[in-house]
Structures are given as C-alpha cells and as structure tokens.
Amino acid sequence: MSVFVSGTGTDVGKTLFCSLVMAKYAKSLGLKYFKPIQTGSDSDRVKVMNLTGLNESHFLKNYYTFELPASPHLASEMENTQVDTDELSRHLFSIKGEKILVEGAGGVYVPLNRYFFTMDLVEQSKLPLVLVASTELGTVNHTLLSIEAIRRRDIRLLGVYFIGPENPLRSDNIRTIIEAAEIGLLGTFLLEERKLSRQEFLDKVVEEFDPDRILPDILFP
Template structure:
C-alpha cells in the first residue's frame, strides 16, 4: 500500500521545497521508493522549479514522471497565489488533474509527498481552500515551520486549523535554515515542541538540518 503525505507550511517562505526534499531523501535512505509531487506550481511554464529542486537536492536525477508533468500537473506562469495565477492565465485550477497524477504516482511508489503551494488557507476557489483538499482526500499532513520572528503565531494558527478539522498531523518539520537569531530560534523551537507535545502527542517533530545535502 502506498502512503501519501501532504506537506504544507506556516507561510509561503517557510521552506517547504527544501523540507519536502529532505523528507524524501530520508525515506529513500530507509529503502522506500519515493516520489514528490508539486500540488500547484506558479511562476513557471512547462516545468516545475520546485520539482527540479527536489531532484537536485536528493541527487536522483529526473523521475520518469517528471517528463510528462505527472509530478507537476498544474502550472501557472505568474508568480502569485494559485487562485490569482489561474485567473491571470485565464484558466481554472484542475483539481481532477492533481488527483489523477497523485493516483498514478501512488500506483508506482511506496510514498508520495505532495508539496503544497503556500499555506493551508491558500484558496483554490472562493469556497475551496488548500486545507479542504487535504480534508476531502483524507491525507495525513506534515507542517513546515521555522524560527523566524512571528512564526509561533503562524504555527499555532495552522495547528488550530489542523486540529479543528481532525487532520492527522504526521510530522512537524522544523526548518533550521532560518535560525539566524539563536535566542529567538531556541525559544520558538521550544515553544512549538511543548505545544505539539500537549495537543498532538502522536506527531513526530523533526529538525531539518541546514545544508544537509
């Protein structure tokens, strides 16, 4: 049975692509056959820069499914939020295409990691958010956070949304790349861990090391 995990972040620049690649490499080292998929790519044409980053960081080279964009089935040219980028390109977000690609990857790989676009509340339409996709497909979640000033607020808001929808929080991925202020980072990391331990006792908290590749 294949396992699929959706990876979201506390905001747009939390480091989802880096953490997705790190988690994929970690699982591959354990002997699992892993594919990553980009949920929605913006700011590109005919390619996904995030998928390319995954392959480069894991040093795998392109997957066969990269060539026909199975791993990045929805791409918009303007570097904006998914809903806006779709509108500017005169297209709709094809959620069915994302599902078809996900199911194909699930039939070929042990693990599929879906890197989201922005945070959980990014809208796909006016009444369907990214978090609604996660809920409707019953996907477990990995949340990417970091030690940037203000990230405690963003993290707790994300965790509250996850809890209120009964989403399985598989991992909290703490991205150490942003630990520029040691005092703030230590306090933030400690607070997030204490909160997660209280409210999500089954969740694994993983520190994603900087420059680990």
C-alpha cells in the same frame, strides 16, 4: 501512504524539507515527489531534483503549472482557467496508498480557487499532513494558528518540522509551540548562512538530517 507537506506560510522550507526526505530516503523507500500546483517559473520540482541529484523517475509531473508567481486562485485566473479541485482531490485520493511526498503551495489556507483552499484539498484527499514551520520571529503565532485550523478538520497531523537559521529565539520558539500545541516534533534543520552545493547538501543530509531515522516509520509506516 502518501503524505501532504504544507507550511505555516510561503518560503518557510517545504521544498527544502521534501529535498531532505528525498535525498535521504527516496532510493531505500522508493519515494516519489509530487507538486500538484506550481505557480511561477521557479519550479520546486526542479529544485528538489537539482539538490538531491535523483533520477527523474522519482518525480511526478505537476498537475497544473501557471506562469504568475502568486496564489493558485489568482495565477489560474490570469490564464483564464481554474483548478479543478474535485479532479485534483480524486487524484490525490487515488495515490494515497503509494509512497509520495505531495508538496502544497504556500500555507494551509492558500486558495486554489475563490472558494476552495489547500485545507479542503487535504481533507478531501484523506492524506496525512506534515506541517513545516519557521524558527524565526512570528512563528509561534503562525504555527499555533495553523495547527488549530488543521485540528478543526478531518486531517491527521503527523507533526511539525522546523527549519531556520540560528537565532536567539530558535530554541524557545520550538519549545513553546510543541508544548502549547502538544504536538509531535518531527525534527529541526539549521539553515546555513550561505547556499550549499549539491555535494555539501548531501553530506549535511547524511550527517544531520533525521539522525535517529524516525521519519520513515512516521511518514511511511
């Protein structure tokens, strides 16, 4: 089963979450990574590839790539084109039986065109969803609103994964969200203050990420 990875906003850690899962489980589970829509030149596909050191065979090509680092609806308009949401939904539906991490652009209400949002894409493609959230100030509001919006749709929410640095609010933010939403906690990852090398990242993944190895059974049963 393919899984859609979305977030509570931009830069909350979706690409890092995908990198963590791919680094730890791609070879043993035969996983692939797919970023359907990439905006801007800073490719998330390349980021995951560089961090994990995995062979290119684990990475599917972007369906759309736009130059402007902005929401897909605007980035595509600037190139006088439009995301074919029907075609993209059909494509994601067609791969739902495979083991693919599908990373969305930004949060669940990012517009792919003027009238179609990431939420619509996930619902039409019938993929289960993982929500990645920050642990910093503001995350309670952002995450609970995202969960409420997801639950109004025909979308299976697998749980929330938290990523962020150490701070005084971290533990209580996570607890508050999990208890208020009565949602499954998929795990947490503590961000380092400095950028890790690939080897440091891989060592940290093996040691700290998903220590009880619960994610394969939840994401790819």
